[in-house]
Amino acid sequence: xxxxxxxxxxxxxxxxxxxxxxxxxxxxxxxxxxxxxxxxxxxxxxxxxxxxxxxxxxxxxxxxxxxxxxxxxxxxxxxxxxxxxxxxxxxxxxxxxxxxxxxxxxxxxxxxxxxx
Amino acid sequence: xxxxxxxxxxxxxxxxxxxxxxxxxxxxxxxxxxxxxxxxxxxxxxxxxxxxxxxxxxxxxxxxxxxxxxxxxxxxxxxxxxxxxxxxxxxxxxxxxxxxxxxxxxxxxxxxxxxxxxxxxxxxxxxxxxxxxxxxxxxxxxxxxxxxxxxxxxxxxxxxxxxxxxxxxxxxxxxxxxxxxxxxxxxxxxxxxxxxxxxxxxxxxxxxxxxxxxxxxxxxxxxxxxxxxxxxxxxxxxxxxx
Ligand SMILES: Nc1nc2c(ncn2[C@@H]2O[C@H](COP(=O)(O)OP(=O)(O)OP(=O)(O)O)[C@@H](O)[C@H]2O)c(=O)[nH]1
Ligand SMILES: [Mg+2]
Ligand SMILES: [Zn+2]
Ligand SMILES: [Zn+2]
Ligand SMILES: [Zn+2]
Ligand SMILES: [Zn+2]
Numbered sequence: 001x002x003x004x005x006x007x008x009x010x011x012x013x014x015x016x017x018x019x020x021x022x023x024x025x026x027x028x029x030x031x032x033x034x035x036x037x038x039x040x041x042x043x044x045x046x047x048x049x050x051x052x053x054x055x056x057x058x059x060x061x062x063x064x065x066x067x068x069x070x071x072x073x074x075x076x077x078x079x080x081x082x083x084x085x086x087x088x089x090x091x092x093x094x095x096x097x098x099x100x101x102x103x104x105x106x107x108x109x110x111x112x113x114x115x116x
Numbered sequence: 117x118x119x120x121x122x123x124x125x126x127x128x129x130x131x132x133x134x135x136x137x138x139x140x141x142x143x144x145x146x147x148x149x150x151x152x153x154x155x156x157x158x159x160x161x162x163x164x165x166x167x168x169x170x171x172x173x174x175x176x177x178x179x180x181x182x183x184x185x186x187x188x189x190x191x192x193x194x195x196x197x198x199x200x201x202x203x204x205x206x207x208x209x210x211x212x213x214x215x216x217x218x219x220x221x222x223x224x225x226x227x228x229x230x231x232x233x234x235x236x237x238x239x240x241x242x243x244x245x246x247x248x249x250x251x252x253x254x255x256x257x258x259x260x261x262x263x264x265x266x267x268x269x270x271x272x273x274x275x276x277x278x279x280x281x282x283x284x285x286x287x288x289x290x291x292x293x294x295x296x297x298x299x300x301x302x303x304x305x306x307x308x309x310x311x312x313x314x315x316x317x318x319x320x321x322x323x324x325x326x327x328x329x330x331x332x333x334x335x336x337x338x339x340x341x342x343x344x345x346x347x348x349x350x351x352x353x354x355x356x357x358x
Binding site for chain 2: 002005006009010012013016017021023027028031036037038086087088107108109110111112113114115116
């Protein structure tokens, strides 16, 4: 499960962010995870719940995951549309396959609530 | 915040960070990349499932290029020195990076490994650095190491459904090597379909069909490396030079 590797990296980032803000406790973290990121939100949550117990700074941190859908923009007619198709998407308006990914690749920490 | 309502709860504040979950790895990878470019080293990260033929491809590549250019190898594995020993047997300096359990390499380990490789080189300049990642088609696609080119191998016995099952590996690589093509008659593997699926996800992907056994496709793959060393790579280096 690669989400464990991600959860370990996430724990390090949260500890660093807490340190930079002189906080002794992370209360809440909001993540943005795109559907194309390859990260399964539930698996990441599960992995982080195990990892956080190792560090008192993180042990009570709650996690909210915003799942970001895959959105394309058509290079020909400029239409922006969301689609579940990560393999062979086509523009619903003009059937072009020259598409650019607008969102869906996110693997981000959006914000962190810290005790101060 | 709580000053406003007067309660005596511990105060909290929310900081907007908008950063990658893997920020630390990405920063060190960027350092590595700068390091390699300053030294004129072309760095290649090879990823694949266990046993797809990464070390064998490196052995064949070394046979062809060894007298032409200076090669160094970082070998990633969970345990053992075996792959580094195979490379050293070819007369090429290699450092074994054992992750002790982790199923992928991270950029900080590459930084350390590169320094110990430099030590072995005793001042000799390196033209190309191959990094063989831990055999795993999932995690390595999340971790930038600072390479200029990521190469993903899929071998014929693994089946042609692999690009669709491992989209991140395909989308984050610049080269796909379809290895062990000498076995094509023994497996139901559709090379054209594999290429089509991979290109649909990554239209700029370069694809080489190779066999270490018969030597098929090795020349084309080596020619790609040569072209990177002589043209594209040095041009891109020139831009950032002093
Ligand atoms: N038939 C055939 N066998 C190959 C070819 N390339 C590699 N092999 C065999 O496949 C097996 C694994 O090859 P390796 O090069 O060790 O694979 P690897 O990807 O480095 O493996 P790990 O480092 O363990 O992930 C060996 O038995 C090789 O001899 C090929 O082109 N054709
Ligand atoms: Mg190997
Ligand atoms: Zn994994
Ligand atoms: Zn369109
Ligand atoms: Zn209050
Ligand atoms: Zn250094």
